[in-house]
Amino acid sequence: MVAILYEGISDKAFFNSILEEYNLPKEEVIFYGFEGKDNLFKISHSNYNYLESDIDVGRVTKVLLVVDADNEKDPNPHRGFEASKTKLEETISDLNFDVPLYYYIMCDEKNEGNLESFLLSVLENDQKECINKFRECYKYDLTDKWAYNTFYKQKKYPFDYSHQNFIPLKNTLTKLFT
Amino acid sequence: MSKHFLSSIEIIDFKCFKKFNAKNFKRINLISGKNNVGKTAFMEAIYINLNSLDIETSTSAMASMPFSRNNLEFITNTYSEKVEKEYLEKNDSIHIESNIIKNKFHIKSQNGKKEYEFVLNDIQYIINSNEFSFNEKNIDNINFIDNFGLSNSELKDYFESVQKLDKEESLYNYINSFDSTILNFKVLGGNKAVCKTVFSDEYRDINEFGDGLKHYISIICCVYACKDGYLFIDEIDNGIHYTQLERLWEIIFTISKEVNCQVFATTHSREMINAYAKVSQKLDEEDISFIELGRNKENEIKAITMNYDRFQTEIKNGNEIRGW
Numbered sequence: 335m336v337a338i339l340y341e342g343i344s345d346k347a348f349f350n351s352i353l354e355e356y357n358l359p360k361e362e363v364i365f366y367g368f369e370g371k372d373n374l375f376k377i378s379h380s381n382y383n384y385l386e387s388d389i390d391v392g393r394v395t396k397v398l399l400v401v402d403a404d405n406e407k408d409p410n411p412h413r414g415f416e417a418s419k420t421k422l423e424e425t426i427s428d429l430n431f432d433v434p435l436y437y438y439i440m441c442d443e444k445n446e447g448n449l450e451s452f453l454l455s456v457l458e459n460d461q462k463e464c465i466n467k468f469r470e471c472y473k474y475d476l477t478d479k480w481a482y483n484t485f486y487k488q489k490k491y492p493f494d495y496s497h498q499n500f501i502p503l504k505n506t507l508t509k510l511f512t
Numbered sequence: 513m514s515k516h517f518l519s520s521i522e523i524i525d526f527k528c529f530k531k532f533n534a535k536n537f538k539r540i541n542l543i544s545g546k547n548n549v550g551k552t553a554f555m556e557a558i559y560i561n562l563n564s565l566d567i568e569t570s571t572s573a574m575a576s577m578p579f580s581r582n583n584l585e586f587i588t589n590t591y592s593e594k595v596e597k598e599y600l601e602k603n604d605s606i607h608i609e610s611n612i613i614k615n616k617f618h619i620k621s622q623n624g625k626k627e628y629e630f631v632l633n634d635i636q637y638i639i640n641s642n643e644f645s646f647n648e649k650n651i652d653n654i655n656f657i658d659n660f661g662l663s664n665s666e667l668k669d670y671f672e673s674v675q676k677l678d679k680e681e682s683l684y685n686y687i688n689s690f691d692s693t694i695l696n697f698k699v700l701g702g703n704k705a706v707c708k709t710v711f712s713d714e715y716r717d718i719n720e721f722g723d724g725l726k727h728y729i730s731i732i733c734c735v736y737a738c739k740d741g742y743l744f745i746d747e748i749d750n751g752i753h754y755t756q757l758e759r760l761w762e763i764i765f766t767i768s769k770e771v772n773c774q775v776f777a778t779t780h781s782r783e784m785i786n787a788y789a790k791v792s793q794k795l796d797e798e799d800i801s802f803i804e805l806g807r808n809k810e811n812e813i814k815a816i817t818m819n820y821d822r823f824q825t826e827i828k829n830g831n832e833i834r835g836w
Contacts, residue, residue: 367825393816
């Protein structure tokens with residue numbers, strides 16, 4: 335089985351749908367929700383005890399850690415793509431598990447943001463333009479999460495899983511099952 | 513958790529187990545895993561261990577397991593020492609150690625001489641196989657319901673336990689909540705288990721009803737019979753409609769607490785597992801575990817014992833917990 339470690343519930347919903355889309359065996363995935371990026375970086379978190387015992391008995395044979403890049407202007411620790419990458423690699427090293435561990439950082443084309451930013455990055459240009467115009471017109475800061483909930487959840491724009499931005503994620507997921 | 517409850521077990525050289533251990537058991541323990549991963553053998557090992565108070569109870573437990581596995585109920589009336597010894601010798605070496613009892617059994621064959629070596633809680637007994645006399649001796653409050661269910665004779669014995677505890681009224685209420693058309697349950701003429709329905713004044717043999725009803729009544733009677741003891745139920749959901757699963761768990765949770773009985777049960781059913789999670793949450797009952805069995809890359813059987821919190825999280829996450 336494969337363990338996917340994620341920050342929030344929307345990540346899990348997304349992985350369930352993308353695994354199905356790519357015909358990958360989602361019944362072979364054990365999800366570990368951490369309720370936040372900071373928790374995922376705490377190797378003392380109880381989920382890591384469970385994961386360790388799962389690895390010991392052979393229940394889990396590969397692991398994927400997924401976090402949002404967030405924005406480096408955010409004053410909290412480990413925010414921004416590079417800081418997230420560094421902390422992920424440090425966490426993986428500290429965990430020292432005897433199975434392959436991979437990671438994936440959710441972000442847009444500028445290496446910023448989160449799952450929603452990633453999903454907005456695969457929109458057609460005219461769709462992106464539409465959202466940007468709305469943001470300009472609205473004047474207040476509208477997050478990518480808002481845009482996702484407005485345009486994706488209500489299915490105004492469908493996912494384009496064949497978009498090139500999905501390729502690295504698809505390759506990472508495929509590695510988990512080979 | 514009660515002092516007499518089993519909390520850990522180590523099994524060496526028993527059936528499919530080479531070297532296996534599991535721990536953190538609770539009052540109610542549900543076991544799942546893929547086919548042929550040793551769910552039933554795991555319970556059998558615990559059953560033998562807990563029965564190993566002396567040589568007679570230990571050998572009776574060892575010999576009873578292949579009987580139930582092979583559904584040899586038809587020969588239980590022709591129980592012979594020869595057959596018992598044959599079944600005993602199917603296990604030429606067993607080592608099962610729990611927090612309660614340490615037991616080892618080994619058959620030594622040398623120079624045409626065969627000896628049985630028993631080690632029970634560090635005391636060694638060596639008996640020449642020809643001199644070994646098999647005496648069936650069972651412990652009343654340790655019982656095993658296999659996937660073929662109970663015979664009428666066994667059901668009669670367990671119903672007597674219900675009567676001794678003055679719990680007939682509770683049993684009738686439980687049966688009525690399973691099927692409201694059933695008015696009463698009795699054992700007549702020695703060992704004839706019968707039910708009366710709203711449709712007729714006559715009592716009908718329980719075997720005329722569906723297997724689910726008999727299984728349901730067997731479980732309830734058996735939990736009462738295992739007062740201050742242990743109950744093992746193989747394929748607990750056998751014949752029970754999914755709408756009754758939560759009710760069955762509610763009854764098991766309630767009675768096992770009342771009579772201080774530790775329960776081990778196996779299932780393949782997702783519905784049964786979900787019902788277990790739901791009822792434990794509803795009753796705020798955290799004295800439970802979920803044991804998932806699987807094999808590692810060396811093909812050895814291993815266990816994950818989930819406590820209440822972890823089990824509920826796994827259910828919430830929709831993870832596959834019926835084996836790996």
